[in-house]
Amino acid sequence: xxxxxxxxxxxxxxxxxxxxxxxxxxxxxxxxxxxxxxxxxxxxxxxxxxxxxxxxxxxxxxxxxxxxxxxxxxxxxxxxxxxxxxxxxxxxxxxxxxxxxxxxxxxxxxxxxxxxxxxxxxxxxxxxxxxxxxxxxxxxxxxxxxxxxxxxxxxxxxxxxxxxxxxxxxxxxxxxxxxxxxxxxxxxxxxxxxxxxxxxxxxxxxxxxxxxxxxxxxxxxxxxxxxxxx
Numbered sequence: 001x002x003x004x005x006x007x008x009x010x011x012x013x014x015x016x017x018x019x020x021x022x023x024x025x026x027x028x029x030x031x032x033x034x035x036x037x038x039x040x041x042x043x044x045x046x047x048x049x050x051x052x053x054x055x056x057x058x059x060x061x062x063x064x065x066x067x068x069x070x071x072x073x074x075x076x077x078x079x080x081x082x083x084x085x086x087x088x089x090x091x092x093x094x095x096x097x098x099x100x101x102x103x104x105x106x107x108x109x110x111x112x113x114x115x116x117x118x119x120x121x122x123x124x125x126x127x128x129x130x131x132x133x134x135x136x137x138x139x140x141x142x143x144x145x146x147x148x149x150x151x152x153x154x155x156x157x158x159x160x161x162x163x164x165x166x167x168x169x170x171x172x173x174x175x176x177x178x179x180x181x182x183x184x185x186x187x188x189x190x191x192x193x194x195x196x197x198x199x200x201x202x203x204x205x206x207x208x209x210x211x212x213x214x215x216x217x218x219x220x221x222x223x224x225x226x227x228x229x230x
Contacts, residue, residue: 001008002037004069005058011053012211014049015053015054017044017045017049017062017109017142018039018040018041018043018045018050018053018054018060019060019063019067020041020043020105020199021039021040021042022034022039022060022061023067023068023104023106023107023110024042024106024115025065025103026061026064026106026109026110027106027107027108027109027110027114027166028106030114031114031118031122034116034121035058036050036051036057036060037153039060051211061110061114061115061118062121062122062125064107064110064140065110065115065122065126066125066127068104068107068108068111069111069125069126069128070129070131070135071100071104071106071107072097072100072101072129073110073129073132073133073136075096075097075099075100076093076097076100076133076136077093077136078092078096079092079093079094079095079096079097079099080092080096080136080140084139086141087193087197088163089140089188089213090137090141090193090197091189091193093137093140094188094189094192095185095186095189096102096191097170098170098173098174098177098185098188101174101177101180102174102184102185103176105178106173111126111129111177112126112171112174123205130167131216133159133167134160134163134164134167135163137160137163137167138156138159138160138163141159141162141163142156144158161185164200166192166196169192169195169196169208170192171186173192174188174189176185180226
């Protein structure tokens, strides 16, 4: 087999071409199964050129994670337009999230599956992206909730827990939507809004669910079966 012939182009363009090929390969084949040979072939370059630009398979995978994470966070931030009411901000942000993950399923697989399961360094890259999105959603909910019932002391910790749950639900729903033919980004966003917004709406109006007063706590609940009465 002859060497791959490549035409001259700017380094930045060539590097993005390699990253495109790598994201596709890692997303579809998995990190362990993917080879630098097939990435180079898909990119239309020689394997030595891939190593020259991106050093190693590990560095290439890290570059893919960082690029896809940056693109996803930028899409969510651009979608949640600050001039809109709180529910519309959340709706537009979720729609942007599901649109992005549907358009880039290989990139989403790299972030949500591959990076989390192939080493602490890779997982840390994704954790940083996720923390940024959770912080963004936390502030969105917090500001809206405080304004809605004029409570400047609404604890951020409580809202950050809601944001964690919401982001986790969005991640799971994105996996399901990408594996289910015919599901649109708007349908996914609508599903999550119907699931989450009723509770968030009550929080913003100052109405909170509380457990029943007569419910036993863990310290009073019995840990095992009682002895039979004789």
